[in-house]
Amino acid sequence: MSSLSCHVLNTTHGVPASGIEVELCAFSQHDCLQKGITDQDGRFRFDAIxxxxxxxxxxxxxxxxxxxxxxGCFFPLVEVHFIVEDERHYHVPLLLSPYSYSTYRGS
Structure with missing residues (x-):
């Protein structure tokens, strides 16, 4: 089985982004599998699943x-779609600024 965590960074101010609600959903469903709020370090670990x-x-x-x-807000909701293919820990960072965002497969 695989585990998941995420991390949000405010790249404009160079600080972690705390207090952001995150949800994990199965791709084909709208039901949330688990949700939470990023901590003071901008991180959330999906431990319940x-x-x-x-x-x-x-x-x-x-x-x-x-x-x-x-x-202000240009991107009110950022959705990141990904595929789990093997057993490992998955980490998804989100780099956020007023008019852009980027993400990648972290470690």
């Missing part, structure tokens, strides 16, 4: 954070 092989979506609810940190 182990991932089976398949497709998933991470939803980062960024609107209130962007409003408070950047004074």
């Amino acid at each position: 182990t991932l089976e092989k398949g497709r998933y979506t991470l939803k980062f609810h960024t609107e209130s954070y962007c409003q408070s940190q950047f004074g």
Whole structure:
């Protein structure tokens, strides 16, 4: 079985993005498998679930954070789709700024 964590970084101010709601969903379903809030270090670990092989979506609810940190919001929801193919720990960082975001497969 595989595990998952995520990390959100505010690249405009060079700090972790705390207080962002994150949800993990199966790719073909709208039901949430687990959700939580990023901690003071901008991290959240999905400890209540182990991932089976398949497709998933991470939803980062960024609107209130962007409003408070950047004074506006262009991307109110960031969805990251990914595939679990083998047993390992998966880590998905999100780099966030007022008008852009990027992500990658972390370690």
